[in-house]
Amino acid sequence: MNRKTFVVAMRPNSKLIKVAVTVLIAMTFALVSTSGTAYAAKKKKVKYGQIEISTNPGGFPLKIDGQAQGDTSQTVRVIELEPGHHNLEILLPGGGRWVRDFDIERGRKVCVNLNYHPKKFTVTTSPCPYPVNISAPVSVNDGDLITFTSDVAYSGSKPLNYTWTVSPAGARIVSGTGTATITVDSTGLGSQRVSATLVVDDGSGDAMCRQNAQASTTVVGRIPPPVECKSFDQFLSVAFDDDKARFDNLAITLQNSPDTTAYIIIYAGRSSRTGQADMLGRRSMDYLTTARGVDGQRIVIINGGYRDADFIEIWICPPGAKPPQPTPTVQPGDVQPARERTRPRKPRRPRSE
Template sequence: MTSRITPRLRNGARKVGRNLLILAGALLAITLIVDTASAQQCPSIKVVCSNRVAGDGSPLHCSATLEGPSSTNIIYRWNVSARAPIQTVSGKPDEVEVNMDGNSDRVVRVTVTINGLPEECEDSAYFDSFLAELGPQAQARANAAPADTTHTNAPNDNAAPSTTATCSEIVTEGEAAYFSVNVDGVEPGATPIYSWAVSQGSIKKGQGTASIAVDTADLGGGILRATAHVGGFSSPLTVSCTTMVKRVPKAYRLDELAGINSDEENERLSRFALRLRIGLDERAYIIALGRRGQRAEEIRKRAERIRDYLINQFGVAPDRIMAVGIGFGRSDAVQLWVVQTGASPPRAEDSAAIRR
């Protein structure tokens, strides 16, 4: 039996086919537009912190705001430049409190990194917190000082002499910070008399001269300001210069587990794991201590047990935690150390000496 298709049916089939192709193309175009638009939409991250006042001792409260499209499965990771404990606010992973009690850092940077955003999106933001006593002018100098900072002062536009103070923008903690002042247009017969004052630290040498060296030990993370008072003229002159002191990476013991029950040990390990999740530029070192006469292998296994617990129970990355070394002390203990990037790790013998 032979089937025949009339010209009318054939033309109808062709029209239906063309319409289906057009519809498929439109759907493909719509899909491509939606996919492209969603890929280009990234949320913005903003961090704000409460004010800090020198000597107040109140915690620094910080919160992160995520504006725009984002996944519901995101993780907030917090980090602070100062050596200060961070505590999350219950039920609010986008908020933290930093315990600043006893901390004298002039500038503290709080950084949040958000995991779970698209790869092409910016995933971090930070906030620089300044002590209120610095004032807006000092904050501006700390944020945008030139490589070699110079400040000039004169009593008025028509008077001479004038002074110029010079200092470096940044020095590393422990190095000497140098400040100098130059006096131009000295009055005939006049001899400059120099007197220096510094905001923190101590003047190592040069007091009474045009240049001083300032000791920056334990000043890391702060701002050092030196002010020169120049007398010997009809009108005394005063000029200042500001230097940022860069912190030296350190290793320090955060906790020690000794003579406690398992519940308390688990609670303190939980806090230690939280610190590691927040301090992304830090590594953990575990040092087990035992009594003299104990087998070294027994002591080492305690450190390895703590390491495995942190990895398996709290998801700490294995490459960020080391169960290193053993030491001997008066009793059994496990010390939990935090080592900032660039710092030398602790030694077991140093750890035991600290306990004694």
């Protein structure tokens, strides 16, 4: 009976086979639908992303979005975070901080591994600041060159830059620009102080490596040359015609120099007649004023005393000059004046033809 039934069931046209196939298809569809629904449900439950953190060495305080999250470790720590922007901060020794921002996506993982190596600092001694001194003379005369020399105690290896400025405005650097020593022309700066300012730097940009110094020198004003009379002429007075030629030259000079004054010093000879110097003086003045038209206010006649023979000195003096002084060579006690004529000379006899 059972065998027969089985044989019947295996017939191709059997209704039983059709029912079985139909049931099998339905069960398969149900299983597939159930599996897909379960997978979708499982996938829908993922709401967070993850961040994996490890450090070498471990033990550093960890903060996420400003909230403490314990310490890091050498093994990976997994922390779930809501999707979005997050801030990660790891506190390092000595006040150091390692800070990064991350964007966390749902169902994705961000991996962070930090290897910490302490910085090794080499302590170097800076050559800055350094002393700068300037040497200069205390004073110079107007027109002298002033030398300003700098002494810079810089122990660094960089080349130094020298920038000089001088004052007042009339001071001029004539040599040494850009070097440790300069020379400055003081012409026209009498009765003033010339100052030189130096700025030294090594080009590093460090304010401590930029030093400056200053020095000053007094410029003594030029003393104007003294106003003095000049010797114009000197001669023995033998014949008046010779004297007049000398006075002609004097008159021309006075005309060409209208601000000068002529001093005429007249010496009587050892054996000249009494009053000889005064007589020669009157004669000289009369010739210059009458014959040559010289203003008498510009002529000064001086009785110079005595010399061995009648002698005349002529001096030209500019305004403000100290008048010349007589230089007699014979003392009055040594003078032996010639005797005055007591009788008139006899007229000469006319020659007979």
